Amino acid sequence: MTTETxxxxxxxxxxxxxxxxxxxxxxxxxxxxxxxxSRGQEPARSLTLYTCLSDESIQPIxxxxxxxDDGGHVDLFRAxxxxxxxxxxxxxxxxxxxxxxxxxxxxxxxxxxVDQHLVGGWTxxxxxxxxxxxxxxxxxxxxxxxxxxxxxxxxPAPTSWADLAGGDYQALAVPDPSVAASALGALGxxxxxPRYGVGFYADLERAGAVQVKTPDxxxxxxxQGLYDAGITTAxxxxxxxxxxxxxxxxxxxxxxxxxxxPVALATHSARSDVAKSFISFVVGADGQxxxxxxxxxxxxxxxxxxxxxxxxxxxxxDWAAVGADKDAILAEYRRIFGG
Amino acid sequence: xxxxxxTVAVAALVAVLVxxxxxxxxxxxxxxxxGAPLRALGSAGLGTAGRHTLVLAVAxxxxxxxxxxxxxxxxxxxxxxxxxxxxxxxxLPIVVPDFVLGYSWTQAYARAGFTDTLLGVxxxxxxxxxxxxxxxxxxxxxxVYLVVAVxxxxxAEPDGERAAxxxxxxxxxxxxxxxxxxxxxxxxxxxVLVFVLTLATFAVPQVLGAPAGFETVTTRIYADxxxxxxxxSFREALTLALLLVLVTAACVAPADALLAPRLRTVRPADPQxxxxxxxxxxxxxxxxxxxxxxxxxxxxxxxxxxxxxSVTRALGVPPTxxxxxxxxYRQVLTPRTLEAFGRSLGLAVVAASLLVLLGGLVAVGExxxxxxxxxxxxxxxxxxxxxxxxxxxxxxxxxxxxxTLALILLAYLAKLWAFAHRPIAGALDxxxxxxxxxxxxxxxxxxxxxxxxxxxxxxxxxxxxxxICCLTALHEVTMSSLLYGPGSETLAVVVLNSQELGRIGPTxxxxxxxxxxxxxxxxxxxxxxxxxxxxxAVPAPEPARVG
Numbered sequence: 001m002t003t004e005t006x007x008x009x010x011x012x013x014x015x016x017x018x019x020x021x022x023x024x025x026x027x028x029x030x031x032x033x034x035x036x037x038s039r040g041q042e043p044a045r046s047l048t049l050y051t052c053l054s055d056e057s058i059q060p061i062x063x064x065x066x067x068x069d070d071g072g073h074v075d076l077f078r079a080x081x082x083x084x085x086x087x088x089x090x091x092x093x094x095x096x097x098x099x100x101x102x103x104x105x106x107x108x109x110x111x112x113x114v115d116q117h118l119v120g121g122w123t124x125x126x127x128x129x130x131x132x133x134x135x136x137x138x139x140x141x142x143x144x145x146x147x148x149x150x151x152x153x154x155x156p157a158p159t160s161w162a163d164l165a166g167g168d169y170q171a172l173a174v175p176d177p178s179v180a181a182s183a184l185g186a187l188g189x190x191x192x193x194p195r196y197g198v199g200f201y202a203d204l205e206r207a208g209a210v211q212v213k214t215p216d217x218x219x220x221x222x223x224q225g226l227y228d229a230g231i232t233t234a235x236x237x238x239x240x241x242x243x244x245x246x247x248x249x250x251x252x253x254x255x256x257x258x259x260x261x262p263v264a265l266a267t268h269s270a271r272s273d274v275a276k277s278f279i280s281f282v283v284g285a286d287g288q289x290x291x292x293x294x295x296x297x298x299x300x301x302x303x304x305x306x307x308x309x310x311x312x313x314x315x316x317x318d319w320a321a322v323g324a325d326k327d328a329i330l331a332e333y334r335r336i337f338g339g
Numbered sequence: 340x341x342x343x344x345x346t347v348a349v350a351a352l353v354a355v356l357v358x359x360x361x362x363x364x365x366x367x368x369x370x371x372x373x374g375a376p377l378r379a380l381g382s383a384g385l386g387t388a389g390r391h392t393l394v395l396a397v398a399x400x401x402x403x404x405x406x407x408x409x410x411x412x413x414x415x416x417x418x419x420x421x422x423x424x425x426x427x428x429x430x431l432p433i434v435v436p437d438f439v440l441g442y443s444w445t446q447a448y449a450r451a452g453f454t455d456t457l458l459g460v461x462x463x464x465x466x467x468x469x470x471x472x473x474x475x476x477x478x479x480x481x482x483v484y485l486v487v488a489v490x491x492x493x494x495a496e497p498d499g500e501r502a503a504x505x506x507x508x509x510x511x512x513x514x515x516x517x518x519x520x521x522x523x524x525x526x527x528x529x530x531v532l533v534f535v536l537t538l539a540t541f542a543v544p545q546v547l548g549a550p551a552g553f554e555t556v557t558t559r560i561y562a563d564x565x566x567x568x569x570x571x572s573f574r575e576a577l578t579l580a581l582l583l584v585l586v587t588a589a590c591v592a593p594a595d596a597l598l599a600p601r602l603r604t605v606r607p608a609d610p611q612x613x614x615x616x617x618x619x620x621x622x623x624x625x626x627x628x629x630x631x632x633x634x635x636x637x638x639x640x641x642x643x644x645x646x647x648x649s650v651t652r653a654l655g656v657p658p659t660x661x662x663x664x665x666x667x668y669r670q671v672l673t674p675r676t677l678e679a680f681g682r683s684l685g686l687a688v689v690a691a692s693l694l695v696l697l698g699g700l701v702a703v704g705e706x707x708x709x710x711x712x713x714x715x716x717x718x719x720x721x722x723x724x725x726x727x728x729x730x731x732x733x734x735x736x737x738x739x740x741x742x743t744l745a746l747i748l749l750a751y752l753a754k755l756w757a758f759a760h761r762p763i764a765g766a767l768d769x770x771x772x773x774x775x776x777x778x779x780x781x782x783x784x785x786x787x788x789x790x791x792x793x794x795x796x797x798x799x800x801x802x803x804x805x806x807i808c809c810l811t812a813l814h815e816v817t818m819s820s821l822l823y824g825p826g827s828e829t830l831a832v833v834v835l836n837s838q839e840l841g842r843i844g845p846t847x848x849x850x851x852x853x854x855x856x857x858x859x860x861x862x863x864x865x866x867x868x869x870x871x872x873x874x875x876a877v878p879a880p881e882p883a884r885v886g
C-alpha cells in the first residue's frame with residue numbers, strides 16, 4: 001500500500017466533460033482506497049506525451065524539459081509500439097487523441113497517424129539542422145535505432161550482411177517485419193538494394209535462420225545461445241554486451257540500417273506553445289545531448305551518443321517506398337519464412 | 340427480493356463489463372468497414388492462423404484436463420507421501436507470468452539450455468507447435484487441478500465410494516461411477532476455462548511458435564496492432580478479436596445451456612470428510628514417484644532456469660556463483676516500483692474480492708436458463724486478447740475514465756469474471772431447499788442461513804477463485820500497459836516500461852518477487868481452506884478392504 005491514500009480521489013480530469021457514471025464513481029471510490037496519486041492543480045503549462053521510448057531514455061528528457069524556462073509539466077504514456085498504436089486508435093474513436101505530442105519509434109507508424117490527420121502540419125523552424133533523410137514536413141526524427149548484426153563470441157564475426165548467410169553459423173535469428181517496424185525498415189532496405197533483394201532472406205533461411213518476433217527476442221536468443229548470430233538493434237545488442245553476455249556487435253557492410261523515431265505535434269494541439277517548445281527542445285542541441293547521455297542515438301550530427309565504431313557504414317531505407325510497397329514486400333517475404 | 344436485486348445487479352454489470360464494450364467494438368468495425376466487416380480480413384495466412392488457434396485450443400484442453408484431474412485425484416489422498424509439499428508445488432506455474440514462461444522453457448530444454456549444457460541433450464521441437472502445446476498443457480494443468488480440487492472438496496462423497504467398494508466394486512469402477520461422476524461439473528468448468536484461455540493465449544505462441552512460423556489469431560492481432568498504425572490493420576485486429584468471441588460463443592453457449600443443468604445433482608450441503616479410501620502403500624509410492632518426476636520436468640527445471648536468470652548478471656554466462664549478482668533485483672526494487680506495487684496489490688485484492696462476489700452471483704443464477712446465458716456471456720470477455728479488451732473499454736468509457744485506475748479495474752473485472760465464476764460453478768450443487776428452510780425455522784436469519792448452510796461447503800472454491808483472480812491481476816501487463824495514465828501505473832507497467840520487454844533478467848527478478856509475495860499468503864490461505872474442509876470431519880472408520 002502506498003502512503004498516499006487520503007484524498008486520492010482527485011485524478012486526471014481529462015479533456016472530456018467531468019461526467020461519471022454512478023458505477024464509475026463507486027469504482028473510483030473503491031480504487032481510491034487502494035492507493036491513488038494525489039495530483040494537485042494542473043500546472044498551467046502542461047502537455048501529454050505518448051511515446052514508445054523506454055523510461056531509461058524518456059525520463060531524463062522529461063526532467064530536463066520540466067526544469068527549463070520554456071518548459072512545462074509532461075504527462076507521460078509510454079508503451080511498446082503495439083500498445084501505443086492501440087491506445088491512439090482507441091483515443092481517436094472515443095473523443096479524440098489525448099496526446100499533444102507523439103514520439104514514435106519508426107516513420108511508418110507516425111506517417112500513418114499523419115494520414116489520419118491526428119498529427120503533423122508543424123515542425124520547429126530549426127529542424128533543418130537534422131539531416132534531411134530523418135524528417136518530413138510533418139515530423140522530425142529525434143532518435144535513431146540502428147539495425148546491426150549481433151553474434152556470439154565463440155563464432156567468427158561477420159563483416160558484411162552477406163556473411164551471415166555464408167555458412168559460418170548453424171542457427172540465425174531475424175526479427176519479424178510484420179511485428180517490428182525496425183525489421184520492416186531493414187527488409188525494405190534489403191529489398192531495394194540490388195546486391196541483396198528479398199532473396200537475401202531466402203539465403204539466410206537456407207543457412208539456418210529462423211524468424212522470431214522482435215529485435216529484442218533476437219538479442220535474447222543469441223545471448224542465451226539459442227542462435228549463433230542475428231539481426232537486431234544496436235541498442236539492445238550493446239546492452240547485452242555491456243551486461244556481460246558473450247556477444248559482440250558488428251555494423252556490417254554495406255551498412256547498418258538506420259530507423260529513425262519521429263516526434264510530431266498533434267493536430268488538435270496546433271496552438272499549444274508548450275507542446276511546440278517540447279518538440280523544439282527534443283530535436284535541438286540541448287535535448288539531443290540529454291538523449292545521447294541516456295543511451296539513445298541522437299539524429300543531430302555532432303552530439304555524440306552511444307558507440308558507433310569509427311567509419312561504421314550506415315544506410316537509410318526509402319521510407320516512402322517502404323510504406324508504398326509494404327504489402328508486396330511482406331508477401332514475398334512470407335513465402336520464405338511462412339506465417 | 341434479495342434474489343431480484345442480485346439479478347438486476349448482475350444484468351447491469353454484464354451490460355457494463357461485457358455487452359457495451361463488445362457492442363462498441365462491433366459498432367466501430369461496422370462503421371469503418373462500410374457494413375462489411377469480413378472484408379477487413381484480406382491478408383494472407385489468416386485461415387492458417389485460425390486453424391492453428393482452434394486445433395491448439397482443442398488439443399490443449401484434451402491433454403490438460405486429464406492431467407489436472409489426475410493431479411487432483413492423486414493429491415486428494417491424505418496418505419500420499421509428502422502431500423502438502425506436492426499440493427503447493429503443483430500450483431507454482433500459476434504464479435509465473437505468461438511472458439516469461441516461454442523463456443524459462445527454452446532456458447531449460449533448448450539449445451545451450453540446462454539439459455544441453457549438462458547432458459548434451461536439447462529439444463529442437465520446443466520452438467514450434469509441439470512446444471507451444473506442451474507448455475500450454477503444463478500450465479493449464481494446475482488451473483484444472485485447482486478447479487477440480489475445490490470441486491472435490493465441496494462435492495466428494497467418500498461414503499459413496501466406500502459403499503461402492505464394500506459392495507464389491509473395484510477401485511476403477513468406484514472412480515468412474517462415483518468420484519468422476521460427481522466431479523463432472525468441475526471437469527466441465529475447467530474444460531471451458533482452458534479452452535477459452537488457449538484461444539486467447541498470446542505470450543507462449545509468440546515466443547515459442549514464431550521460430551517455426553506458427554501463427555495464431557492472437558499473434559496475428561498483435562502484429563496487426565504493432566505495424567504501421569493504419570486503420571486497415573486496426574480493423575483486421577478488431578475483426579479477428581470479434582471472431583474469437585463468436586467462436587467462443589458458439590462453443591460455450593451450447594455447453595452451458597445443455598450440459599450444465601444435467602451435470603448437477605441435488606445434494607445435502609453438509610461437506611463430508613474428504614478422507615478417501617486408503618490406497619496400497621506400493622501404489623502410493625509409485626504415484627508419488629510419477630508426480631515427482633512430472634513436477635521436476637515441467638515445473639522445477641523451468642522455474643530453476645528463471646530463478647537462476649534473475650540472479651545471473653547476464654544472459655549466456657554460466658549460472659555459477661561467480662556470476663551471481665542482485666543487480667536485477669536492485670533494478671526492480673525502486674521507490675517507484677514499490678509505490679506501483681502497493682497500487683497493484685490494492686487493485687488485485689479489490690478486483691479479486693469483487694470477482695468472487697460476481698462469480699458467485701452468476702453461479703447461483705445458473706439455475707435458470709437466462710442465468711446460464713449469463714454464464715456464457717461473461718466468458719466472452721475472457722477470450723478477447725488483453726489488447727483488444729483494453730481497446731473495447733477505451734472505446735466504451737475512455738471519454739470519461741481514460742488513464743484512471745477505475746478503468747484498469749473494469750478491465751480486470753471484465754477479463755477475469757469467468758475465471759472467478761467457473762471454479763465456483765464447478766463446486767456448486769443444487770442445495771435441497773429443505774436445509775436452508777431448516778436453518779431458518781431453527782431461528783437463523785437469512786444471511787446466517789446462507790453463510791452456514793450454503794457458503795460453508797463452497798469456501799474452498801471461493802478461496803480458490805479469489806486466489807487465482809488475485810494472482811492473475813497482480814502480474815497482468817497487457818491491459819494495464821495500454822490503459823494506465825499518470826498516477827495509475829501498475830507494477831508490471833513500471834518494471835516493463837523501464838526497459839524493453841526483451842530484458843530477461845529484471846523480468847525474471849520481478850517474477851520471482853511476485854511469486855514470493857504471492858506464494859506465502861497463498862500457502863496460508865490454502866492451509867486455511869484445508870482446515871475449513873476438515874474441521875467438522877468425523878474420523879471415518881477404517882473400511883474393510885474388499886477385492
